[in-house]
Amino acid sequence: MNTRVNDEPAAASLTERAYAVLRDRLVMLEIKPGEPINEDRLRTELGVGRTPIREALKRLEQERLVVAFPRRGTFATDVNxxxxxxxxxxxxxxxxxxxxxxxxxxxxxxxxxxxxxxxxxxxxxxxxxxxxxxxxxxxxxxxxxxxxxxxxxxxxxxxxxxxxxxxxxxxxxxxxxxxxxxxxxxxxxxxxxxxxxxxxxxxxxxxxxxxxxxxxxxx
Missing domain, CATH: 1.20.120.530 (GntR ligand-binding domain-like)
Structure with a gap:
């Protein structure tokens, strides 16, 4: 029980870190509109697991910065x-x-x-x-x-x-x-x-x- 509780802030912190990095790259168009999000490369680069990346992408999709397509992956949204x-x-x-x-x-x-x-x-x-x-x-x-x-x-x-x-x-x-x-x-x-x-x-x-x-x- 204690271990699980103690792990939650760390997981949240990793998600927040992944979110902040991805958000600013998307905002400044360092990740180009329409470009696919390479989750494996991000995990290696940021030193985080699959879950923080996925949670960050869910939040970014709500903010209209990425869009996910079934069986195709997640992409940076276009700038209209x-x-x-x-x-x-x-x-x-x-x-x-x-x-x-x-x-x-x-x-x-x-x-x-x-x-x-x-x-x-x-x-x-x-x-x-x-x-x-x-x-x-x-x-x-x-x-x-x-x-x-x-x-x-x-x-x-x-x-x-x-x-x-x-x-x-x-x-x-x-x-x-x-x-x-x-x-x-x-x-x-x-x-x-x-x-x-x-x-x-x-x-x-x-x-x-x-x-x-x-x-x-x-x-």
């Missing part, structure tokens, strides 16, 4: 630009809500972490690498979502941001002004740190609208 309007509709509602909630609910520890993140953004010379800039963008969003302190809302926010990021990745070679898009996070972080929910909501809304406009300009 036609989904942009649907994804943006959800994000235009939830991102301002999350920013406002973060401004109101962030703990002292949260605000210290966001302050440190803002300082790094404000003092680091922007990279010319769009992929690296996009990773920074994703990291800032996830940091803000953690400050909402609502696990259900956080999971939803992360899921839709992941889908939006995959669309970004399709257009990365043609995108200009990515550094400016990331720089928009500095005033947003400031509003959250200072507890200004209204300002944070407005800036988050502008950020999401700007993303959609940037993509539509390239379609």
């Amino acid at each position: 630009i036609s989904d942009l309007s649907h994804i943006s509709e959800v994000r235009r509602t939830l991102e301002p809500l999350a920013a406002s909630a973060a401004a109101e609910r962030a703990t002292a520890e949260d605000r210290a972490a966001l302050t440190e993140l803002r300082t790094r953004l404000d003092t680091t010379t922007p990279s010319g690498d769009n992929t690296e800039l996009l990773r920074v963008d994703v990291g800032v969003h996830r940091a803000i979502y953690r400050c909402v302190h609502n696990p259900f809302l956080q999971d939803t926010l992360v899921s839709y941001d992941n889908l939006a990021t995959r669309i970004w990745c399709v257009f990365l070679p043609r995108l200009s002004g990515m550094a400016g898009h990331v720089d928009e996070h500095v005033p947003l972080l400031t509003a959250i740190i200072e507890g200004d929910g209204k300002k944070a909501s407005e800036l988050a809304s502008q950020h999401v609208i700007g993303f959609e406009r940037a993509i539509r300009a390239l379609i």
Whole structure:
């Protein structure tokens, strides 16, 4: 009995690790749309068993990042630009809500972490690498979502941001002004740190609208 109980957190940890690695590879299109997921290779690479990989894939399928076909296997989902309007509709509602909630609910520890993140953004010379800039963008969003302190809302926010990021990745070679898009996070972080929910909501809304406009300009 004791051994079984003690093994459960370890199994959960391995699943979470497999999930996080796979998720970020799928989001950044390191695993290309339509590409098969090689479970054997992943098990060897990550040093985990079959169960953590399978559990991670189940979760990723719920998040529309992979799709499983009977007797064929599991594949990375396609990126459909036609989904942009649907994804943006959800994000235009939830991102301002999350920013406002973060401004109101962030703990002292949260605000210290966001302050440190803002300082790094404000003092680091922007990279010319769009992929690296996009990773920074994703990291800032996830940091803000953690400050909402609502696990259900956080999971939803992360899921839709992941889908939006995959669309970004399709257009990365043609995108200009990515550094400016990331720089928009500095005033947003400031509003959250200072507890200004209204300002944070407005800036988050502008950020999401700007993303959609940037993509539509390239379609």
